[in-house]
Amino acid sequence: MKIVYSTGSNLGGTGLSNVAFHAAKAAYNAESLEKVIAYKNRQSDIPAHLIKCIRFQPAKLFSSLSSRYYYSMKRMWLDWRVAQILRGMDYDIFHGWTHESLLSLKQANADGALTIVERGYSHPRFSKRILDEEYEIYGIHRDIRLATGWLKRYDHWRRELEEAIEEFDVADYVFVNSQFCYDTFVDEGYPKQKLLMIPRGFEAEKYLPLPRQDDTFRVVFVGLLCVRKGLKYLLEAWDRLKLKNAEILLVGSLHDELKKMLTPYLKRDDIKHIDFVPDPVKLYNQGTVFVFPSVDEGSAKVTYEAMACGLPVIVTPNAGSLARDGKDGFIVPIRQVEPLMEKILYFYEHPDVAKEMGKEARRYIETYTWERYERVLIETYKRLLETQNAR
Numbered sequence: 558m559k560i561v562y563s564t565g566s567n568l569g570g571t572g573l574s575n576v577a578f579h580a581a582k583a584a585y586n587a588e589s590l591e592k593v594i595a596y597k598n599r600q601s602d603i604p605a606h607l608i609k610c611i612r613f614q615p616a617k618l619f620s621s622l623s624s625r626y627y628y629s630m631k632r633m634w635l636d637w638r639v640a641q642i643l644r645g646m647d648y649d650i651f652h653g654w655t656h657e658s659l660l661s662l663k664q665a666n667a668d669g670a671l672t673i674v675e676r677g678y679s680h681p682r683f684s685k686r687i688l689d690e691e692y693e694i695y696g697i698h699r700d701i702r703l704a705t706g707w708l709k710r711y712d713h714w715r716r717e718l719e720e721a722i723e724e725f726d727v728a729d730y731v732f733v734n735s736q737f738c739y740d741t742f743v744d745e746g747y748p749k750q751k752l753l754m755i756p757r758g759f760e761a762e763k764y765l766p767l768p769r770q771d772d773t774f775r776v777v778f779v780g781l782l783c784v785r786k787g788l789k790y791l792l793e794a795w796d797r798l799k800l801k802n803a804e805i806l807l808v809g810s811l812h813d814e815l816k817k818m819l820t821p822y823l824k825r826d827d828i829k830h831i832d833f834v835p836d837p838v839k840l841y842n843q844g845t846v847f848v849f850p851s852v853d854e855g856s857a858k859v860t861y862e863a864m865a866c867g868l869p870v871i872v873t874p875n876a877g878s879l880a881r882d883g884k885d886g887f888i889v890p891i892r893q894v895e896p897l898m899e900k901i902l903y904f905y906e907h908p909d910v911a912k913e914m915g916k917e918a919r920r921y922i923e924t925y926t927w928e929r930y931e932r933v934l935i936e937t938y939k940r941l942l943e944t945q946n947a948r
Contacts, residue, residue: 558587558589558649558650558938558939558942559589559591559647559648559649559650560584560589560590560591560648560649560650560651560652560938561591561592561593561594561643561646561648561650561651561652561665561670562577562580562581562584562590562592562593562594562652562653563593563594563595563635563639563651563652563653563654563657563658563661564577564593564594564595564653564654565596565631565632565635565654565656565657566595566596567595567596567597567598567599568581568593568595568597568598568599568600568603568608569598569599569600570599571835573654573677574599576677576757577593577595578599578600578602578603579758579927579930579931580652580931580934581593581603582602582603582931583930583931583932583934583935584935584938585602585603585607586931586935587935589935589938590603590607591607591646591647591648592607592608592609592642592646592648593607593608593609594608594609594611594635594638594639594642595608595609595610595611596610596611596612596614596635597610597612598610609642611634611635611638611639614631614634615634616630616631616633616634622708624713625712625713625714626708626711626712626713628713629656629711629712629713629716630711632656632657633657633711635657636653636657636658636659636660636661637660639653639658639660639661639664640660640661640663640664643661643664643665643668644664644668646668648665648668648670649670649671649942650670650671650672650673650938650941650942651665651670651671651672651673652673652674652675652732653672653673653674653675654674654675654676654677655674655675655676655677655678655721655724655725656716656717656720656721656724658674658724658728659720659723659724659727662674662724662727662728663727666727666729671729671730671941671942671945672727672728672729672730673728673729673730673731673732673941674724674725674727674728674730674731674732675731675732675733676721676725676731676732676733676738676742676855677733677734677738677855677856678738678853678854678855679737679738679741679853679854679855679875680738680741680742680744680745680747681717681718681721681722682718682722682745683741683744683745683853684717684741684853685714685717685718687852687853687875688784688785688852688853691784691785691852691853692784694789694892695784695789695814695818697784697814699814725742725747725751728751729751729941729945730751730752730753730941731747731751731752731753732753732754732755733752733753733754733755733855734754734755734756734757734855734856734877735754735756735854735855735856735877735878735879736754736874736877737854737856737874737875737876737877738754738855738856738877739752739754753937753941755930755933755934755937756856756879756925756930757856757858757925757927757930758925758926758927758928758929758930758931759858759861759862759865759922759925759926759927760927761865761922761923761925761926763838764838764841764861764862764865764866765838765865765866766842766866766867766915766919767838767839767842767866768842769842769843770843771843772802773802773803773804773845774800774802774803774804774845774904774905774908775803775804775805775806775843775844775845775846776791776795776803776804776805776806776844776845776846776847776848776901777805777806777808777840777841777843777844777845777846777847777848777863777868778791778805778806778807778808778809778847778848778849779808779809779837779840779841779847779849779859779862779863780808780809780849780851780857780859781809781810781812781833782807782809782810782811782812782815782819782830783812783814783815784812784814784815785851785852785853785854786849786850786851786852787849787850787851787852787873787891787892788807788815788819788850789818790850790891790892790893790894790897791805791848791850791897792805792819792822792828793894794894794895794897794898794901795827795828795901797894797898798898798901798902798905800901800902800905803827803905804826804827804828804829805827805828805829806829806831806840806843806844807823807828807829807830807831808830808831808833808834808837808840809832809833810832810833811830811832837862838862838866841862841863841866841868842866842867844863844866844868845868845904845905845908845911846868846869846870846871846886846901846904846911847859847860847863847864847868847869847870847871847886848870848871848872848897848901849863849870849871849872849873849876849878850871850872850873850876850889850891850897851872851873851875851876851891852873852875852891852892853875854875854876854877855877856876856877856878856879857872857876857877857878860872860876860877860878860879860880861878861879861922861925863918864879864880864885864915864918864919864921864922865918865919865922865923866919867915867916867918867919868915868918869885869886869887869904869911869914869915869918870885870886870887870918871886871887871889871897871900871901871904872886872887872888872889873888873889873890873891874888874890874891875891879921879922879925880918881921884914884917884918884921885914885917885918885921885922886900886914886918887900887903
């Protein structure tokens with residue numbers, strides 16, 4: 558089994574760079590990594606001769622453009638380069654990412670390889686639809702018209718609604734990371750037999766429960782403070798509850814689009830805001846409950862981290878969390894203030910239950926390590942290749 562893995566990120570680091578590292582490491586440890594193609598190498602576990610870095614980036618000439626176009630240019634260049642590299646290679650599996658693999662997938666298909674495209678979010682049509690609705694609910698104007706002229710080719714939303722969907726059709730399989738994402742594909746008519754769900758891992762040894770420093774009832778939210786995270790509903794629920802000896806801790810960068818709405822809230826004594834921090838373990842451990850009412854995610858890593866720190870969670874299905882309703886916390890509908898109020902109040906009035914659910918959340922989520930992810934990924938590769946070879 559020979560695997561080529563392509564990513565429009567660095568190999569090693571945070572976020573998607575870390576996901577790419579663990580996927581490539583899984584193939585390397587299984588003695589199956591033919592080549593990993595990435596922007597830069599930020600790790601030392603995988604030997605350099607197995608890594609092809611795409612250092613030349615002509616798209617940098619257009620870095621002053623809006624991210625809506627610039628990042629598309631970078632990904633399209635990567636895709637073109639990967640397709641060139643694949644020609645003449647001997648490999649069995651090509652694994653790429655959405656938005657940056659259309660040409661590569663077509664080349665790999667022509668080479669007779671098994672082809673996989675990974676999508677870390679919901680289906681593009683669902684994502685655009687729900688975000689359009691959300692901006693309208695918030696009363697925030699954004700220009701969602703597709704570009705014209707030479708920029709049209711690089712428009713993010715055109716590529717989401719056309720090229721990303723073509724990637725799903727061209728690939729043999731689509732990998733997603735949560736049941737929520739899986740369901741959005743099925744609802745859009747995508748065949749179940751081409752869909753596979755593989756939850757990611759996290760650093761279970763890093764995110765640990767720590768002793769509380771006070772007895773304040775504290776709701777913790779960690780993530781970018783932006784429209785799709787559902788903060789409007791959380792803050793409205795909090796405002797109506799008017800709990801004593803209680804506060805919300807919002808941890809994350811404040812996006813410009815929410816500054817007008819959030820500014821009055823952030824002046825209150827019971828609502829604290831801390832800007833983005835790379836290591837929020839201590840902040841999770843200041844909480845009583847973690848609340849994440851997002852309307853559109855992939856599988857939010859912060860929900861893994863909060864559970865690992867021993868917090869019960871209140872999440873929406875759209876958060877892509879692994880939390881089990883009634884065991885690790887509660888799952889509430891998106892955009893619904895009353896259910897949020899009910900569950901927050903429940904934990905406020907039942908602190909012992911909050912502690913027990915938090916312990917159960919830790920016990921459950923700690924099995925979702927990166928080692929587990931790597932093992933499941935390799936097992937999946939082998940099974941899919943055996944199925945293809947048996948045809």
